[in-house]
Structures are given as structure tokens and as C-alpha cells.
Amino acid sequence: xxxxxxxxxIGVVTDIRxxxxxxxxxxxxxxxxxxxxxxxxxxxxxxxxxxxGEAMFSITSSPTNKEFMEFSIKKCGCxxxxxxxxxxxxxxxxxxxxxxxxxxxxxxxxKDLLFIAGGIGLAPLRSVINYVRDNRANYGDVQVIYGSRSxxxxxxxxxxxxxxxxxxNIRVDLTIDNPQEGWDGHVGFVPNYxxxxxxxxxxxxxxxxxxxxxKFTLAGLKELGxxxxxxxxxxxxxxxxxxxxCGRCNIGNKYVCKDGPVFRFDQxxxxxxxx
Amino acid sequence: MLKISKSRLGxxxxxxxxxxxxxxxxxxxxxxxxxxxxxxxxxxxxxxxTVRSAKDFFFPQTENLADFRIDGKNxxxxxxxxxxxxxxxxxxxACDARSFTILDKVFLCEPVDSFYKNRRDHGTVVTMACSRPxxxxxxxxxxxxxxxxxGDAACFDDGESIFFKANTEKGQAFIDSIASLLEEGDTAKxxxxxxxxxxxxxxxxxxxxxxxxFGGDKLNEYFxxxxxxxxxxxxxxxxxxxxxxxxxQCYDIRDFxxxxxxxxxxxxxxxxxxxxxxxxxxxxxxTQLERxxxxxxxxxxxxxxxxxxxxxxxGCGRCLAKCPISMxxxxxxxxxxxx
Numbered sequence: 001x002x003x004x005x006x007x008x009x010i011g012v013v014t015d016i017r018x019x020x021x022x023x024x025x026x027x028x029x030x031x032x033x034x035x036x037x038x039x040x041x042x043x044x045x046x047x048x049x050x051x052x053g054e055a056m057f058s059i060t061s062s063p064t065n066k067e068f069m070e071f072s073i074k075k076c077g078c079x080x081x082x083x084x085x086x087x088x089x090x091x092x093x094x095x096x097x098x099x100x101x102x103x104x105x106x107x108x109x110x111k112d113l114l115f116i117a118g119g120i121g122l123a124p125l126r127s128v129i130n131y132v133r134d135n136r137a138n139y140g141d142v143q144v145i146y147g148s149r150s151x152x153x154x155x156x157x158x159x160x161x162x163x164x165x166x167x168x169n170i171r172v173d174l175t176i177d178n179p180q181e182g183w184d185g186h187v188g189f190v191p192n193y194x195x196x197x198x199x200x201x202x203x204x205x206x207x208x209x210x211x212x213x214x215k216f217t218l219a220g221l222k223e224l225g226x227x228x229x230x231x232x233x234x235x236x237x238x239x240x241x242x243x244x245x246c247g248r249c250n251i252g253n254k255y256v257c258k259d260g261p262v263f264r265f266d267q268x269x270x271x272x273x274x275x
Numbered sequence: 276m277l278k279i280s281k282s283r284l285g286x287x288x289x290x291x292x293x294x295x296x297x298x299x300x301x302x303x304x305x306x307x308x309x310x311x312x313x314x315x316x317x318x319x320x321x322x323x324x325t326v327r328s329a330k331d332f333f334f335p336q337t338e339n340l341a342d343f344r345i346d347g348k349n350x351x352x353x354x355x356x357x358x359x360x361x362x363x364x365x366x367x368x369a370c371d372a373r374s375f376t377i378l379d380k381v382f383l384c385e386p387v388d389s390f391y392k393n394r395r396d397h398g399t400v401v402t403m404a405c406s407r408p409x410x411x412x413x414x415x416x417x418x419x420x421x422x423x424x425x426g427d428a429a430c431f432d433d434g435e436s437i438f439f440k441a442n443t444e445k446g447q448a449f450i451d452s453i454a455s456l457l458e459e460g461d462t463a464k465x466x467x468x469x470x471x472x473x474x475x476x477x478x479x480x481x482x483x484x485x486x487x488x489f490g491g492d493k494l495n496e497y498f499x500x501x502x503x504x505x506x507x508x509x510x511x512x513x514x515x516x517x518x519x520x521x522x523x524q525c526y527d528i529r530d531f532x533x534x535x536x537x538x539x540x541x542x543x544x545x546x547x548x549x550x551x552x553x554x555x556x557x558x559x560x561x562t563q564l565e566r567x568x569x570x571x572x573x574x575x576x577x578x579x580x581x582x583x584x585x586x587x588x589x590g591c592g593r594c595l596a597k598c599p600i601s602m603x604x605x606x607x608x609x610x611x612x613x614x
Contacts, residue, residue, distance in 0.1 A: 001356050004389040006528070006541070007341050010350055050343035050350060050537040051530045077555035091350040093343075238554045240528045243386050246544070247525030248552050250569075252494055253577035272498040275559050 005243055008048060008093035011036050014068065016088055020153045023120055024084055025060065025072045028094060036094050039063055041104055041127035042234055042262045045096035046242050047071065049086075053079035056239045056257065059097065060123040062130035072123040072155055098242040099261045102128050102206060102232060104135075111204040112140035116217055118190045118209025119148050122155045124234045124261075125208050129164070136169055143199060147175040147190035151183045173197060191216035194224075201225040206232045211275075218265060228265035235261045235268075237275060251275050277450065278436040278460035287456050288313050288365070294452065296362040298332065300325045310364065319366060323409050328521030328593065329371040332364050333394045334378060336518075336543050340390070340528065343537040356389065359397040363449065366403045369424035370414045370591040374521030375400065376425065377589070380582050381524050390541070399449050402426035406472050411592030413481035413605065419589060421476070422469040433465040481590075481605060488612045491580025498572060502610045507567035509600040514545035516603070517570065519593040525551070546570050571607045 015027035028047075030036045039045070039059050048054030055077075061070035075084045083092070102108060113132060115125050125144075132139050144164065148154045154174065164172050175186040175193045186193060190213055201224060207217050214233055221231060237256045240246040244258035252271040254260065279287055291297045297313040300320045308320035309327060342353040375395075382391035402424035405412075414421055423429065428446030431438040438460060441447035450457070476482060489497075517523040527544035530537050544551060546569045552560045560566050578587035588604055595603045 001358070001389055001393065002387070004356070005386045006388075006390075007354055007356075008352060010352060050345065050539065051532045053530070054528065080555070087348075090348045093350060093352060236554075237559060238552045240526065240544075245381055245388060245524070246527070247546060247573075248544075250573075250577065252498070252572075253491065253580040270495075272495065274498075274565065 005095060006241065008046065008054075008095040009036050011047075011069075011092050011094035013086065013088060013090045013092060016086075019072060019155045019157070020148075022075045023072055023153075023155050024075075025070055025156070026083065027068045027070050028092070029068045031091070034067065035069055037097060039069070039097035040101035041131045042101040042124055043097040043099050044242075044257075044261060045069070045071070045094055045098065046239075047079075047083070048093045049079065049082050050093060052082045053077075054093075054240075055079050056098065056236075056242060058124035058127070058234065058261070060126045062127050062134060064131055064134035072120065072126070074120045096242065098257050100259065102234075102262050104128060104131055108204060109138050110140065112200070112202055113142050114199050114203040114205045115142075115144040115146075116190060116194060116205060116207040116209070117144070117146045118213040118217075119153060120155060121207075121209030121213070122146055123208075125206055126156060126159075128206060129170075133164075133167065133170065141203070142170040143203070144170065144172045145175070145190065145194055145197065145199075146172070147177070147188075147193060149177045150180055151176055189213070189216075191220045195220045198224055201230075204230050204232070208234050228269060231265045232262055233265065233268070235263060235275060276431075276438045276440060276460060276462050276465075277454070277457040278438045279453075279457050280436050281432070283456065284319065284437060285316070287453055288317070289315055290453055290456060291363055291365075291449075294361075296360060298362065298364045300366045313365075323405065323407060323412075324368050324371070324591065324593075326593075326597075327519060328374060328591065329364060329367050330374060330378060330521050330524075332362075332398055333375065333391055334382070334524060334526075334543075338390060338541050340539045340541050343530075343539065345537065356393070359393045361397050361399070363399045363401060365401045366430075367400050367424070367426055368405060368591070369402060369419050369421040370412075370589040371521050372400060372402045372424050372426040373414070373417070373419050373589045374591075377522045377578075377585065377587060378524055380585070399428070399445050400426040401446070401449060402429045404429060404431045404469070404472075406432060406468050408472065408476055408479060409592060410480050411595040412476075412479060413484050413590035413592065415476055415482065416484045416486060416590050417586055417588060422472050431462075431465050431469075433462070433468050435464070436460055438462060438465055484605060484608065486575075486586055486608075489575040489579070489586065489608065490584055491576060493576050494572075494580065497576055497611050498568070500611055502613075503564050503568045506602065506607055506610055507564045510547070510563050510567050510602060511599060512547045512549065512563050512566065513599060514547045515597050515599065516594040517545040517547055518543060519597050521589060521591055521593070522574070522587050523570075546573070571604060574604065575608065575611075 011028040017025040060072045237249040244255040249256040308322040344351040382388040405421035427443045574587035
């Protein structure tokens with residue numbers, strides 16, 4: 001019988017990084033080494049601990065990383081609590097990749113890119129950012145605006161400081177919600193910071209974060225003169241199958257697992273407001 | 276057309292059951308029919324249709340997807356799939372037969388669901404034409420002709436004999452396998468029965484129900500209709516409609532710890548349930564209005580939008596008969612159509 005996508009493969013957790021007080025980044029490889037499967041930036045995978053639960057997570061590592069996949073996961077439910085409690089060497093199950101991807105080899109090619117992320121919303125965008133950094137000649141200007149509640153809640157802070165900010169080919173603007181000792185950077189919410197920075201409307205925008213942040217960011221971008229066709233986001237709804245058959249992650253007639261998770265705002269605008 | 280006298284139907288069932296598993300609709304209790312594995316002497320029901328639909332044969336209410344063994348930090352995934360044995364489902368009505376082609380669109384599109392396909396490949400659907408459609412029937416709304424059902428082979432009852440017609444190769448193989456019991460028969464009386472059935476259908480209470488005002492292009496118009504509040508007000512969220520529905524195919528995946536390992540199951544789920552879309556960070560369908568709307572929008576708008584205009588309903592009428600608050604897709608269609 002042919003392989004069935006519902007029957008998962010084994011992944012071994014080879015590294016666990018405490019990113020923020022409630023976010024850990026897990027490195028996953030196949031038991032024989034190497035990646036369990038290939039993916040494109042923005043795609044997701046179903047991770048599970050049998051008996052505990054199974055859920056969809058975006059793959060935060062770039063496909064240009066040939067050795068492993070990474071998942072940045074916030075502790076917020078049964079399965080994620082279990083994952084946060086596990087140790088290096090633990091096996092989990094993994095299946096995918098699922099969903100479409102950011103059009104890194106399509107519409108985004110040759111464009112000036114603006115990434116806007118809030119909190120754990122950096123996880124899916126990190127895959128794109130590192131893909132773009134590894135294929136730098138294919139894209140124009142790259143700017144990242146990233147904010148979180150506090151300095152401690154900035155996911156991938158070390159990579160941002162050591163690699164992205166050290167990279168002369170991309171610009172990174174960080175912000176935190178409230179003043180904090182040891183922080184001399186910008187303070188304020190992401191949507192306001194975007195308006196202050198007033199990026200050029202020639203840019204193509206990729207935004208991800210809490211729903212309220214996305215809403216105000218989109219409104220701010222429109223004030224600056226951006227149109228919905230320039231702005232991409234990635235969605236998250238409850239999923240069981242990952243392939244558009246179990247019937248629950250739809251927004252109108254589109255399944256987030258299969259037709260998404262990446263949508264352009266003009267495409268989302270045609271769908272009912274039920275997400 | 277080849278036929279068998281109804282008095283010899285038991286012989287035919289015995290012959291089929293000798294070679295493969297046979298399921299027929301039989302009376303569980305007076306007035307309530309269900310599909311059962313045929314055993315010699317079992318009689319075909321005289322009810323128009325079964326209480327539950329026939330979708331269980333291909334998409335069972337519960338099925339084991341995989342087993343896991345946990346040993347320390349290691350996990351073993353066990354693929355427990357086996358090739359399914361050949362089976363025949365006899366007496367499926369035209370509405371339920373059409374539901375299989377609707378389920379096919381979900382489960383056989385890429386990536387193919389191997390669990391469903393396994394059963395589809397090994398199952399032969401033998402349908403039975405209707406001669407006494409009920410007041411709750413509206414299959415004709417969806418272009419289904421109950422006097423000429425789909426399925427691998429179709430049967431027709433003229434009162435004295437059952438006639439057989441092959442629709443597919445699998446159906447022809449079924450008829451060939453019982454050919455020694457069949458004889459050539461005259462269909463004159465059958466034509467009369469079918470003509471009479473069509474007369475009854477034209478007079479059914481729902482005969483005029485049309486899908487003309489529904490389809491993929493009605494997405495925003497109907498999603499934003501102010502009728503949903505009133506329509507969904509009394510909905511209990513019990514999910515009966517989704518369970519008896521032959522085309523409802525939403526499912527859940529859950530693990531069960533047996534004490535000797537983990538079993539992963541797929542079970543029917545219902546968009547009418549409050550936890551169907553519930554996530555750690557919230558729920559996009561907070562009230563019964565959103566859940567109720569989802570079910571009907573799916574059948575009347577989303578499904579046709581994704582499937583070349585085909586609707587996700589076959590007009591079997593089970594939800595009309597079973598909803599505890601007497602709400603159903605017909606009332607929803609009529610209310611939405613009112614401007």
C-alpha cells in the first residue's frame with residue numbers, strides 16, 4: 001500500500017534552545033540523520049507525541065539549512081507543555097510538509113522586502129528571512145521590523161544580534177512594548193513603530209504576529225500608502241489532517257492547511273471574516 | 276434485462292455471501308433498517324432507507340490509523356494497514372450511491388486517503404431503484420434519478436422480480452458471478468413501475484426545491500445573511516444531522532493509550548460541536564450560529580465552489596427526519612432564498 005500522509009515519520013530532537021520564558025526552539029532530524037523531509041519557507045509540519053496530541057507548527061528553519069529542521073514553539077496547551085518538558089534525544093513523530101509557502105521563487109523574487117513580526121510571529125518569517133539571506137542576490141532591500149512584549153520575549157534574539165544585525169545587507173529594527181533596564185532600543189508597539197519608520201511603499205510586506213497586531217499593522221500600512229496586494233501573512237487555525245479533508249481549518253471555501261497558510265491580504269479580503 | 280424472482284432472492288444472497296462479505300439493509304426493529312452482514316435467512320428490509328447512511332462502508336465511524344510503541348525516548352510507528360477483503364453492499368439507494376462520489380472528491384483527491392481508497396477498491400456497490408419515495412425525499416433537487424441509481428450495478432424491483440444492470444466493470448463482474456441464478460426477463464412491468472415512481476416524485480412536497488440560488492458565487496451574500504441568527508437559535512449542537520448525513524466527512528484524530536501502546540484513531544467529528552475549531556489561543560466559531568452556518572455554507576456554497584458546482588447534499592432526507600428541533604437544510608435553503 002502507498003504511503004499515507006496520516007502515518008507519521010520519526011523525528012529525533014537533537015537540540016533544545018530556551019528562546020524566551022515561554023518559547024523553546026527544537027531541532028529535529030531523521031533517526032538516520034539529515035532532514036525528515038524538504039520544505040519551502042512558510043510551510044508547516046504536524047508534530048506529535050503519541051498519546052499526548054498532534055498539532056501543526058510552522059517550520060522556522062530555512063530550507064537552505066541542509067542538516068536539520070527547527071520549530072519555535074510557545075508553551076500554551078497540552079502538547080506544547082509536553083514538548084517543553086522533553087529532553088534532547090527524545091523522539092517525536094512528524095509529518096508534512098503541509099500548505100503553500102511564501103512565494104520566494106515567485107512574486108517575491110527581485111522585490112524589496114519588509115518583514116514585520118510580533119512575538120512568536122517571527123517563527124514562520126525566520127524561515128523566509130534566512131532563505132533570502134542565503135539567496136541574497138535574488139532580492140532587493142531587506143528590512144525586518146520585530147517587536148515583542150519585552151527584551152526577554154524576543155525570539156531568536158541571539159541570531160538577530162549575532163547574525164542579522166551583523167549582516168550589512170539587511171536592516172533590523174527592534175522594539176519592545178515597555179521600557180526595560182538594559183534596553184536602549186526603541187520602545188513602543190509594532191504597528192506604531194512601522195508608521196514611525198515609514199518604509200517605502202515600493203516594498204513587499206510579510207507580516208506575522210498576534211491577530212490584533214496584524215490588524216493594526218495592516219491599517220498602518222494602508223495609511224502609509226501600501227495596498228493589500230503588497231502584503232502577505234500566514235494564518236493559523238485548528239487542524240487535524242493537514243491536507244484539506246478533516247474539514248475544520250476552512251475560511252470560506254479555502255483550507256488554511258492546503259490553500260494557505262500563506263495568504264495575500266487581497267485574497268483574504270474575499271473570504272468571510274471568520275478567523 | 277437479467278432478473279431473478281423475488282422469492283429466490285435468498286438463494287442469490289447465499290451465493291454472493293459464499294464468495295465475499297455481503298451487507299444488506301435489514302430491519303433492526305420495525306420501522307428502523309440498518310446494514311448488516313448477511314447471514315443465511317436474513318431478509319431485505321421493506322423500509323425505503325436505512326436510519327444511518329451507507330458511508331460507514333468506506334468511511335467508518337471509527338478506524339485505527341496507526342499504532343505506536345513507546346520505549347524510553349524512542350517511538351516505533353506501526354503501519355497497521357491491511358488490504359481489505361472484497362465485499363458487496365446490496366440495496367443502496369440512489370441518494371447514498373451519489374454520496375460516495377461526493378466523498379470520493381474529498382478522499383481520493385491528492386493526497387489520496389489510502390484507508391478510504393482501500394475500501395472503495397474492494398467494495399462493490401449494488402444499488403436498488405426506489406419505487407416509493409418519501410415525503411422527506413428531495414434527491415431530484417440534486418439531479419439524482421432514484422429510478423436509475425448509480426453504483427457499480429443497479430437493481431430494479433417490479434414487484435415480482437429484481438432486475439440487474441451493470442454500470443461499471445465491477446458491477447458486471449458481480450452480475451457475472453451470479454449469472455447462473457438469473458434469467459432474461461421482460462421489463463414492461465418495470466417501465467410501468469418507474470413511470471409511476473416519477474409521477475409520485477413530481478407530487479412530493481419538496482419536488483420544487485431548487486439549487487438555482489446556491490453555489491460558489493454566493494459566498495459573501497449568504498455568509499453575511501441576517502437569517503442565520505433565527506435559523507440557528509434553537510440548534511442544540513447535538514451533531515445528529517452530521518452523523519446521519521451521507522456526505523458529512525469531517526473527522527478527528529485522537530490517540531488512546533491501551534496500556535500496551537498507543538492507538539491512533541480517526542473518528543467522525545462534527546462542525547456543530549463547540550470544540551471543533553477550538554485552539555489554545557481562541558476559537559473562530561464561538562457560538563452555535565457560526566457552527567450552524569459553517570455546515571450549511573459548506574454544503575451549499577463552499578463545496579460547489581471547490582467542486583465544479585456539485586453540492587454537498589444528496590437529498591436523502593435523513594436530517595429532516597432526525598433533527599430533534601426539526602431544523603434542516605430545506606428550511607435553510609428556503610430562508611436564505613427569501614430576500
